[in-house]
Amino acid sequence: VIYREKVQGSLKETHLEVRTSSERPKADKDSGAIVVKNLYLACDPYNLHLIKFSTQLGSPVPGYGVARVLESGHPNFKKGDLVWGITRWEEYSLITTPETCFKIEHTDVPLSYYTGLLGMPSMTAYAGFFEVCSPKKGDTVFISAASGAVGQLVGQFAKLFGCYVVGSAGSKEKNKFGFDDAFNYKEELDLDAALKRCFPEGIDIYFDNVGGKMLDAVLLNMKLHGRITLCGMISQYNLEQPEGIHNLMNLILKRVRMEGFVVTDYYHLYPKFLETALPQIKEGKIVYMEDIAEGLENGPSALVRVFSGRNFGKQVVVVSRE
Ligand code: NDP
Numbered sequence: 001v002i003y004r005e006k007v008q009g010s011l012k013e014t015h016l017e018v019r020t021s022s023e024r025p026k027a028d029k030d031s032g033a034i035v036v037k038n039l040y041l042a043c044d045p046y047n048l049h050l051i052k053f054s055t056q057l058g059s060p061v062p063g064y065g066v067a068r069v070l071e072s073g074h075p076n077f078k079k080g081d082l083v084w085g086i087t088r089w090e091e092y093s094l095i096t097t098p099e100t101c102f103k104i105e106h107t108d109v110p111l112s113y114y115t116g117l118l119g120m121p122s123m124t125a126y127a128g129f130f131e132v133c134s135p136k137k138g139d140t141v142f143i144s145a146a147s148g149a150v151g152q153l154v155g156q157f158a159k160l161f162g163c164y165v166v167g168s169a170g171s172k173e174k175n176k177f178g179f180d181d182a183f184n185y186k187e188e189l190d191l192d193a194a195l196k197r198c199f200p201e202g203i204d205i206y207f208d209n210v211g212g213k214m215l216d217a218v219l220l221n222m223k224l225h226g227r228i229t230l231c232g233m234i235s236q237y238n239l240e241q242p243e244g245i246h247n248l249m250n251l252i253l254k255r256v257r258m259e260g261f262v263v264t265d266y267y268h269l270y271p272k273f274l275e276t277a278l279p280q281i282k283e284g285k286i287v288y289m290e291d292i293a294e295g296l297e298n299g300p301s302a303l304v305r306v307f308s309g310r311n312f313g314k315q316v317v318v319v320s321r322e
Pocket residue numbers: 043044045046120121124145146147148149150151168169170171174209210230231232233234235236261262263264306307308309310311312313314315
């Protein structure tokens with residue numbers, strides 16, 4: 001899947017193009033590189049960032065995926081190993097920095113989970129919630145884009161931790177994750193009123209996935225010493241001019257801490273995360289939704305879906321199941 005036309009404003013399918021080529025990459029012995037067969041590709045909002053800021057026109061779309069090693073010129077990888085990490089949207093990829101990939105050790109769960117539940121989005125939820133939000137049992141927690149790959153997990157981690165959790169999503173049906181309450185932000189004429197209805201006493205923690213108007217409304221509803229974790233701003237990514245935020249003064253009046261974070265700074269916690277999350281997943285304590293698109297040729301439409309909320313859970317593209 002090739003980046004064909006420069007993205008200005010919203011990502012459209014026509015910015016990408018599916019091309020066929022008979023070339024297959026090779027990894028020379030001791031080159032430090034590996035050749036992988038891509039199995040599952042993640043449709044992350046991050047793909048758009050990579051496309052816009054680090055992909056040349058005519059190159060394959062980069063992004064997170066799950067792959068099988070076919071050839072290795074790196075001492076830490078051998079043929080047959082399964083990995084997750086940054087790859088490209090093609091059947092076979094040459095990965096020149098395989099040290100950035102994680103080896104998959106647990107294969108008694110669906111491999112596609114390593115694009116979400118056991119991969120980057122889940123690490124984002126885990127690190128963002130436990131390391132940045134400073135949660136306490138009983139805290140009131142609000143999550144936007146609550147049905148997305150990150151949001152659905154933040155909410156469930158927060159519930160298991162003993163918090164009161166409310167999520168907002170683009171339809172009522174998307175609230176399938178056992179939160180205490182939820183609302184459809186598209187149906188609320190007044191976001192401030194919706195938040196006051198769900199949090200009459202105010203919000204201790206806001207896990208922000210969307211930015212924009214929702215962040216502005218949340219600022220009016222934070223409790224004293226609340227925490228706002230800035231994870232993402234998906235409502236702004238397709239705008240040429242980001243919306244202004246008007247209610248920042250509330251940070252001062254309420255002594256609120258607002259902090260951004262990037263998940264890659266926390267990848268050293270991945271083993272600890274697996275230790276916590278794997279048993280919870282196997283015991284069925286965590287519900288997880290995937291939205292599967294079959295075939296690389298359906299990749300462009302699957303990626304565009306994420307930016308209009310037409311995905312229901314983690315959007316995955318299946319390149320090959322073996
Ligand atoms: P998903 O692709 O799983 O979900 C995205 C969801 O966002 C959509 O399904 C849609 O659901 C919602 N959405 C889309 N457009 C808008 C809009 N204009 N306004 C409000 N909601 C919208 O995303 P992830 O869960 O993977 O990512 C969530 C956020 O986390 C993103 O902002 C992403 O950039 C960020 N992120 C940050 C990381 C970090 O290191 N800081 C790492 C990974 C992700 P709905 O039906 O509710 O509209």
